[in-house]
Amino acid sequence: MNGNHTTGNNTHVHGTSAPGNHASGHHTPLERKADRETVRRHNLSLVLRAVREAGETTRAGVSTRVGLTRAAVSSLVEQLLETGFLSESGKTFSGQAGRPGTALKVARTGVAGIGVEVNVDYVSVCVVDLAGTDRVRLVEHLDNSGVPPDQVLDRAARIAARALESAAEQELRPVGAQLALPGLISAGTVRQAPNLGWTQVAAEGPFAEALAALRPGLPELPVRSENEANLAALAELWFGGLGQVRSFLYLSGEIGVGGALVLDGELLRGAHGFAGEIGHVVVSADGPECRCGSRGCLEQYAGQSALLRAAGIDGTTGAQGVAELERRAAAGDERAVTALAEAGLMLGRVLSGAVNLFDPDAVVLGGIYRPLLPWLSPPASEELSGRVVSGLWPRDAGRLRASSPAADAARGAAALVVRDVLADPVAYAGG
Incomplete structure (x- = not known):
C-alpha cells in the first residue's frame, strides 16, 4: 500500500512531517482539510468563471469545460441563478442528441x-x-x-x-x-x-x-x-489585444512615467510591491533634477511635462497640450518632431535594459504614448534593435506596440x- 493506510473514508499519508517532529512520529498538517462547504464554494467559482470565459454556454458545455458531472453543474448553476450571478435565456442546440439547453451568461445587473x-x-x-x-x-x-x-x-x-x-x-x-x-x-x-x-x-x-x-x-x-x-497593465492583459502574449513590459506615459511587468500572466510586484518604477531609471547622471530627488531620470526626458516643454508647448496644459503636440508632429513641425525623437531615444535606451533583464515578448506603451507612438517608435525601436542582446528585437519585429484603447488603470x-x-x-x- 506504499505506506498509505486507509481506514473507512480517512486516508493518512506517512513520510512528511514538520521539522523536529520526526522522533515522536507526530505530523503537522500542511493545511486544513477542505469541507463540503469549501468545496462547493470553490466549484461555484469554477462554474461562474467558466460561463464568463465562454461568454455564452450551456450546462452541458460547463460540465465539459470544468470536469464536473452534469448533475453537479446543474445544482451549482441553479444557486448562481438564484443569487443573481448568472442569467439564462432561450434555447441553444449543441448538435448532439438530447434536449436543447438554455443559454447561460453572467448577469448584466x-x-x-x-x-x-x-x-x-x-x-x-x-x-x-x-x-x-x-x-x-x-x-x-x-x-x-x-x-x-x-x-x-x-x-x-x-x-x-x-x-x-x-x-x-x-x-x-x-x-x-x-x-x-x-x-x-x-x-x-x-x-x-x-x-x-x-x-x-x-x-x-x-x-x-x-x-x-x-x-x-x-x-x-x-x-x-x-x-x-x-492596474493599467492588468487591464491590458485582460482586455487588450495582446493575443497569446503573456509576458510584457507596460509603460504608462503621464506627467510621470509609470511601469509594470507581467510575466506569464502574473504581475511582478517585487519584494515590497514597488517593482516597475521605470520612470526613475537614470539615463543621464548630470541631467535635470527630478521630483524624486535624483537627477536625469527618464521622466525628465519622456514624461508629459518635459516632452511638451521640449516641443515648445506649455508643460501644464495636460491633455490639450498632448493633442497639440500630436497635431504639430503630424504637420511636420521640426521642434515637435525633434522632441519626440529625443524622448523615443531615451525610452529605447531604458527599455533595452529592461528587455535584457526580463526577456518579455512585447513592450506596450500606454497613456500619452499611445497617440504619439508613430514618432516615438522609430528611435525607440532603433535602440532596442541595437542594444537587446537576444537579437529578437529587430526594428520590424512589432514587439513595441501601443496599448489598447479598451485598457486603462x-x-x-x-x-x-x-x-x-x-x-x-x-x-x-x-x-
Missing part, C-alpha cells in the same frame, strides 16, 4: 466593481459588470499637483459617487472600490508620489469616509489601493474588484 484612478491632472472613474464590460465612465481633468491629499481624495469621491448613481440606474451594485494611484503604494499607504507631492499618505480610509458621507444610509464600500501602472482597478467576486461568489451574494 447586480454585482459590479468600481475603479478610481487619481492622477496628477485628472480623475477617471469606471464601473464594470461581472463580464468586465465598461458600463459607467466619468473623467474630470483637474490639477491635483500640490493639492492637500484629503482634498484630492474628496474630489475623487464626489466623482465616484456620481458614477455609483449611474450604476444604480443600470441596476448594478458595486461591492468594492479600487484606487489606482501613481507612486509607491504599500498596505493602503502612498509611500511616495513625487508628482502629486504626497509622502506617507493613507489614502484608503479618507477616500472611503468621503464616499460614505456622500451616500448616507448606504453600506460603506470596502476600498483598496494599487499602483496605477500595475481605472478599468483594471474595477476589474480587480470583479475578479475577487469571481473567486468567491458566495461572499458577495445578496446585499
Whole structure:
C-alpha cells in the first residue's frame, strides 16, 4: 500500500512531517482539510468563471469545460441563478442528441466593481459588470499637483459617487472600490508620489469616509489601493489585444512615467510591491533634477511635462497640450518632431535594459504614448534593435506596440474588484 493506510473514508499519508517532529512520529498538517462547504464554494467559482470565459454556454458545455458531472453543474448553476450571478435565456442546440439547453451568461445587473484612478491632472472613474464590460465612465481633468491629499481624495469621491448613481440606474451594485494611484503604494499607504507631492499618505480610509458621507444610509464600500501602472497593465492583459502574449513590459506615459511587468500572466510586484518604477531609471547622471530627488531620470526626458516643454508647448496644459503636440508632429513641425525623437531615444535606451533583464515578448506603451507612438517608435525601436542582446528585437519585429484603447488603470482597478467576486461568489451574494 506504499505506506498509505486507509481506514473507512480517512486516508493518512506517512513520510512528511514538520521539522523536529520526526522522533515522536507526530505530523503537522500542511493545511486544513477542505469541507463540503469549501468545496462547493470553490466549484461555484469554477462554474461562474467558466460561463464568463465562454461568454455564452450551456450546462452541458460547463460540465465539459470544468470536469464536473452534469448533475453537479446543474445544482451549482441553479444557486448562481438564484443569487443573481448568472442569467439564462432561450434555447441553444449543441448538435448532439438530447434536449436543447438554455443559454447561460453572467448577469448584466447586480454585482459590479468600481475603479478610481487619481492622477496628477485628472480623475477617471469606471464601473464594470461581472463580464468586465465598461458600463459607467466619468473623467474630470483637474490639477491635483500640490493639492492637500484629503482634498484630492474628496474630489475623487464626489466623482465616484456620481458614477455609483449611474450604476444604480443600470441596476448594478458595486461591492468594492479600487484606487489606482501613481507612486509607491504599500498596505493602503502612498509611500511616495513625487508628482502629486504626497509622502506617507493613507489614502484608503479618507477616500472611503468621503464616499460614505456622500451616500448616507448606504453600506460603506470596502476600498483598496494599487499602483496605477500595475492596474493599467492588468487591464491590458485582460482586455487588450495582446493575443497569446503573456509576458510584457507596460509603460504608462503621464506627467510621470509609470511601469509594470507581467510575466506569464502574473504581475511582478517585487519584494515590497514597488517593482516597475521605470520612470526613475537614470539615463543621464548630470541631467535635470527630478521630483524624486535624483537627477536625469527618464521622466525628465519622456514624461508629459518635459516632452511638451521640449516641443515648445506649455508643460501644464495636460491633455490639450498632448493633442497639440500630436497635431504639430503630424504637420511636420521640426521642434515637435525633434522632441519626440529625443524622448523615443531615451525610452529605447531604458527599455533595452529592461528587455535584457526580463526577456518579455512585447513592450506596450500606454497613456500619452499611445497617440504619439508613430514618432516615438522609430528611435525607440532603433535602440532596442541595437542594444537587446537576444537579437529578437529587430526594428520590424512589432514587439513595441501601443496599448489598447479598451485598457486603462481605472478599468483594471474595477476589474480587480470583479475578479475577487469571481473567486468567491458566495461572499458577495445578496446585499
